[in-house]
Amino acid sequence: MEQICQSCSMPMSLEVFGTEQTGEKTNEYCKYCYENGTFTQPDTTMEEMIEICVPHMTGEGMPEQQARSILKEVLPALSRWKGDPLFVKLPTQVFNGDIE
Numbered sequence: 026m027e028q029i030c031q032s033c034s035m036p037m038s039l040e041v042f043g044t045e046q047t048g049e050k051t052n053e054y055c056k057y058c059y060e061n062g063t064f065t066q067p068d069t070t071m072e073e074m075i076e077i078c079v080p081h082m083t084g085e086g087m088p089e090q091q092a093r094s095i096l097k098e099v100l101p102a103l104s105r106w107k108g109d110p111l112f113v114k115l116p117t118q119v120f121n122g123d124i125e
């Protein structure tokens with residue numbers, strides 16, 4: 026299966042893997058989303074991410090409507106946005122305890 030970024034769903038090859046704080050590459054996120062162990066744009070919401078991704082997909086000849094519906098389906102399943110029903114950015118660490 027193709028490795029995709031768990032933030033923007035971009036298909037990744039080794040050259041675009043993001044980096045951890047240690048400088049090691051991670052196959053979880055791409056370098057555009059994740060660098061030195063942190064998200065490059067930590068305040069981006071999932072909806073904003075869709076807006077960022079759509080032009081890249083239409084640029085490859087995909088109709089905008091189709092790109093949008095694919096992203097709306099794919100992004101919520103990715104690690105960065107999982108457990109995020111309001112489509113609001115929340116760091117994953119928030120979910121390590123009880124939510125009252």
Ligand SMILES: [Zn+2]
Pocket residue numbers: 030031032033034035054055056057058059
């Ligand atoms: Zn990415």
